[in-house]
Amino acid sequence: MKPMTDRSALLSSLEARLATRVRVVPPSGIRRFFEIAATMEDVISLGIGEPDFVSPPAAIEAAIASLRAGQTGYTANAGLMELREAIAEELARRYGVHYDPAREILVTVGVAEGIQLAMLALVEPGDEVLIPEPCFVSYGPTAVFAGGRVVYVPTSVENDFQVTAADLEPYITPRTKVLMIGYPNNPTGAVLRRRTMEEIGELVVKHDLFVISDEIYDRLIYGRAYEEGHVCVPSIPGLRERTVLLGGFSKDYAMTGWRIGYACAPEPILKAMYKLHQYIVMSAPTMGQVAALAALREAQDDVERMRRAYDERRRVIVDGLRAAGLPTFEPEGAFYCFPDVRPTGLSSEEFAQRLLQEERVAVVPGDAFGPSGAGYVRCSYATSLENIREAVRRIQRFVARVKEERRVET
Incomplete structure (x- = not known):
């Protein structure tokens, strides 16, 4: 037993010597349930935020051809350069925002790298970073890794999970430097209305802040949001020179494994990000860039086909969750819905655990995305209609059983 004791002590000693910025950040709250589900049979996963579609044929064929060449x-x-030029053309055409592909656009290893580069370029140790939540799990940790102090700003279903200028202003201090936002939102599916963003823009200018805007789901919008169009943050008056715009190909184009994103920013900010990028990754994968270029040029019909499919799935899952007795916010973007599980009397964690164990359906507890997510779970509809319909049947059966248990107990 002594060698084991010695090994345990050694491991504890090593852990204690790790950098504090790493030790204070918890593991991702998303991955834990996937790891459990992977050990079980007949599980329908509504947890992972990954399209179930294969990447567009044009992207695949272009990548294969580049390898053979x-x-x-x-x-x-x-x-x-061709890819950066194509990105610039697409942003100008869709949103009326203009970037110099030679000086203001950087191809990154997914949006994940872009977020970290932006934080490292803008945030000094001790600077405060405002992050509306619920939000994607990596926003806070990337700010911490840059030495920033994270200030979470709660949002609520009563305001359609939109953050407003009135929500943000009480949290602004002399140390506030960056506002990190992500709309369409993961996990809620919320979008920002233009007037709301204009008011936020006025606040950002007033307090001399920077904005990092994660717009990876910009093409996946539905209903009223689709009719009005995606609100690209740098298109808002006063924000183009204060914003790092992040986008990519993982979600809209179903190209998660290719790991291609992009960052657009004024030249001084982009130069700083570029410097970091040079030392950290050198360059994004070549075949992924070739595939992304082909996707921009030839796969727009594929994007629309997938968007329509998600829209159909969205209606099925939202209607099914509401029929189960779970109040469900109407998502207008991305491919997530965020049902309220409090009517069951269970916490987010309890609901997710029991649903997985008893009905073999994997969802993510809402508080993995911030305190405002307590009482909710995230369900991804980036899976087939067949899986969604079966998952809804299982959820309805589970909720009915839990409610009956409560009735008997009382």
């Missing part, structure tokens, strides 16, 4: 070396650190 021997295009296996590095690209320029900032990415293929």
Whole structure:
């Protein structure tokens, strides 16, 4: 037993010597349930935020052709110029925002790298970063890794999970430097209305802040949001010169494994991010960049086909959850819904655990995305209609059983 004791002590000693910025950040609240589900049979996963579609054929064929042609070396650190030009053209056409592809656009290893680069470029130790929540799980940790102090700003279903200028202003101090936002939102499916963003823009200018805007789901919008159009943050008056715009190909184009994102920002900010990028990753994967370029040029019909499919799934899952007795906010973007599970009397964690164990349906507890997510769970509808319909049947059966248990107990 002594060697085991010695090993345990050694491991504890090593852990204690790790950098504090890493030790204070908990593991992702999303992955835990997937790891449990992976050990079980007949599980329907509504947990993972990954399209179930295969990447567009044009992207796949372009990548294969590039490999066969021997295009296996590095690209320029900032990415293929053709790709940056195509990104610039797409943003100008869709949103009327203009970036110089040579000086203001950087191809990144997914949006994940872009968020971290932006935080490292903008945040000094001790600076405060405002983050509306519920939010994607990586926003806070990336700010912490940059030495920032995270200030979470709660949002609520009563305001459609939109953050407003009135919500933000009480949290602004002389140390506030960055506002990190992500709309369409993961996990709620909320979108920001233009007038709301204009009011936020006025607040940002008033307090001389920067904005990091994660718009990875910009094409996946539905209903009223689709009719009105996505609100691209740098298109708001006064924000173009204060914003790092982040986008990519993982969600809209079903290209998660290709790991291609992009960052757009004024030249001084982009240069700082570029410097970090050079030292951290050198350049994004070459075949992924070739595939992304082909996707921009040839896969717009594929994006619309997937968007329509998600919209149909959205209606089925929202209607089914409401029929189960779970109040469910109407998502207008991304591919998540965020039902309120409090009518069952269970916490988010209890609901997710029991649903997985008893009905083999995996969801993510809402408080994994921030305190405002307590009492909710995140359900992804990036899976087939067949899976969604079966998952809804199981959830309805589970909720009815839990409510009956409570009735008997009382």
